[in-house]
Amino acid sequence: MAATQMEQLVSLCKRRGFIFQNSDIYGGLQGLYDYGPLGVELKNNIKAAWWRAMVYERDDVEGLDAAILTNRKVLHYSGHEDTFSDPMVDCKKCKGRFRADHLTDGKCPNCGSTELTEPRPFNLMFKTTVGPVVDENNIAYLRPETAQAIFTQFKNVVDSTSRKLPFGIAQIGKSFRNEITPKNFIFRVREFEQAELEFFVKPGEDEKWHEEWKQNRINWWVEQGLPRDRFRVYDQKPDELAHYAKACSDIEYAFPHGVEELEGIANRRDYDLGNHTKGQEEFNLEAHCHENPESTTKLCVRDEENNKWIIPFVIEPSMGVDRAVLAILTEAYTEEDLGNGNSRIVLKLKKHLAPMKVAIVPLKKNSPEIMAKCHELKKNLMKLGIGRVALENTGNIGKAYRRHDEIGTPLCLTVDFETLEQSPESVTLRDRDTMEQVRVPTSELAQYLRDYFAR
Ligand code: ATP
Helix, strand or coil: EEEEEEEHHHHHHHHHHCCCEHHCCCCCCCCEEEEEEHHHHHHHHHHHHHHHHHHHHHEEECCCCCCCEEEHHHHHHHHHHHEEEEEEEEECCCCCEEEEECCCCCCCCCCHHHHHHHHEEECCCCCEEEECCCHHHHHHEEECCHHHHHHHHHHHHHHHHCCCCEEEEEEEEEECCCCCEEEEECCCCCCEEEEEEEEEEECCCCCCCCCHHHHHHHHHHHHCCCHHHHEEECCCCCCCCCCCEEEEEEEEEEEEEEEEEEEEEEEEECCHHHHHHCCCCHHHCCCCCHHHHHCCCCCCCCECCCCCECCCCCEEEEEHHHHHHHHHHHHEEEEEEEECCCEEEECCCCCCCCCEEEEEEEEECCCCCHHHHHHHHHHHCCCCCEEEEEEEECCCHHHHHHHHHHHHHEEEECCHHHHHCCCCEEEEECCCCCCCEEEEEEHHHHHHHHHHHHC
């Protein structure tokens, strides 16, 4: 199979309604994209698969959905105000701005000039003010990661659920980073979604859990249709680590533009809970950089073995949902030669991720009997709880199959004259990948589809 090109994906995404440029009618806004009718389904299905694996199928994780606007103090004591920056250089010739660590040969990627300024830190957080008075005291940030609210709500979650270590808090939501050079479609954007788990463990057990989460997350990616040989795990070197991390393993995937990070699995030790804690000096913290005279709470748990209060360590698998969409689309996109000069594009998505589950295709669109049966079937199938069901009313069965191959619909259901004439009444179901057809009595259809889409 030839490697999927970014242009093929961008074109498919626009043509079929997965992803559009934001503010398109005004020429767009750089680094922002909107998800269309099929994109929102795919993204929701990815998030649901993550939530299911992280929360529903485990006994040790609670969920959270926190606000995006964040009190300045949170991001001060987390270290983001001082250190959440990328090194930026300006090209003196064309005035372009770039991330210094993304330049490979010391030349401006726009004009090739070597006349660049010295790198200087550029803070990636979006700043705003809250309330009607615009001044220094009312500054807040759009969160640059979902994680911080998990740390600041740690005590509330523990107190309301009586959780004991080890346990985790999961959250999916928007994050914002004023990237110097957003690029590669939805890979590097300024507003994106993250699915993050903060898994709290006893100090000393962190390395074992880090390893455990690496394996866990790789297995999850394989279940979403990414073969093991298409990604690699890169353990960051000490000088590459974020300010809070003791270790970090990047799960990297072969995106159309190159091999880059899809998910990071960091050992954030006791850095965040420690920094947000009142009276840190009582604890034996591994590393903290700020005194904290402003916190009102100790973010700690009782270690029953030693009968003392401790600040847990945390392992954080952090997935970018938009990067997940891009990787899953890249992997699923297939061009197939059908012989005799015919070819088709098929999106070989796992069926739990497919935006449209079943397309009902009438053999003839101008037959009132066939159309009545199609509408009746659609009404019933929509209530099954399997997801979206479409009725393709074009009258061209070949075109309907091509369209649904291209958007990854696992099953096309055809209603023909035999459906109406034969007893028992039956329809054909065409499999997207094999193109094989089976006949199923309509009386068994609901159970057939429930079983087919059950996981
Ligand atoms: P990168 O090195 O690519 O800038 P990062 O190491 O800064 O990423 P993290 O802070 O570890 O990223 O964030 C966790 C995850 O959030 C990343 O693995 C990625 O999937 C996603 N992510 C981070 N920044 C962006 C972005 N600008 N656009 C889309 N997704 C992002």
